[in-house]
Amino acid sequence: MEQGIHIITVATRDLATARRFYVGGLGWRPIFEAAGEIQFYQVAPGQVLGLFDADSLSEDIGDGRDHSTPGGFTLAHNVHDADAVHRTVERLERAGGTVLKHPQPAAVPGMLHAYVQDPVGVIWEIAYNPGWRVADDGAVVFD
Numbered sequence: 001m002e003q004g005i006h007i008i009t010v011a012t013r014d015l016a017t018a019r020r021f022y023v024g025g026l027g028w029r030p031i032f033e034a035a036g037e038i039q040f041y042q043v044a045p046g047q048v049l050g051l052f053d054a055d056s057l058s059e060d061i062g063d064g065r066d067h068s069t070p071g072g073f074t075l076a077h078n079v080h081d082a083d084a085v086h087r088t089v090e091r092l093e094r095a096g097g098t099v100l101k102h103p104q105p106a107a108v109p110g111m112l113h114a115y116v117q118d119p120v121g122v123i124w125e126i127a128y129n130p131g132w133r134v135a136d137d138g139a140v141v142f143d
Contacts, residue, residue: 007040008075009050011057011068012120015039017096018051021119025095045138049075051120069121076125078132082112088126092116097124 012018019039022028032040037056040048054068061067079085085103093099101115113127131143
């Protein structure tokens with residue numbers, strides 16, 4: 001299998017709330033929507049974040065179990081400077097997110113980060129890490 005992820009899908013019990021957070025609060029634009037079922041947002045070249053109605057996702061998986069609760073992972077958004085961590089956390093909170101950890105130094109020297117949970121239940125890490133960058137070819141480089 002080629003190393004790569006093209007779609008990250010998150011189950012949600014409330015697509016309308018998710019849409020208000022991502023579109024109304026953050027200003028993101030969906031690239032595809034099926035009303036009441038799924039929304040896709042372009043998050044990187046060749047990669048989308050999908051927000052899928054929880055019952056529809058469980059039905060699509062088809063194993064008879066409930067797959068409605070995200071957990072055990074975070075999504076991370078890296079910014080270019082420490083001030084942007086504060087600004088981004090404030091915007092997420094204004095959009096309806098819950099700050100779980102206010103911006104503070106991380107274990108990695110020079111890194112500042114925070115955690116915010118969106119209304120769907122997804123936890124976002126917002127971070128500035130001076131030792132992390134994206135090269136011109138899209139590769140992540142740890143300096």
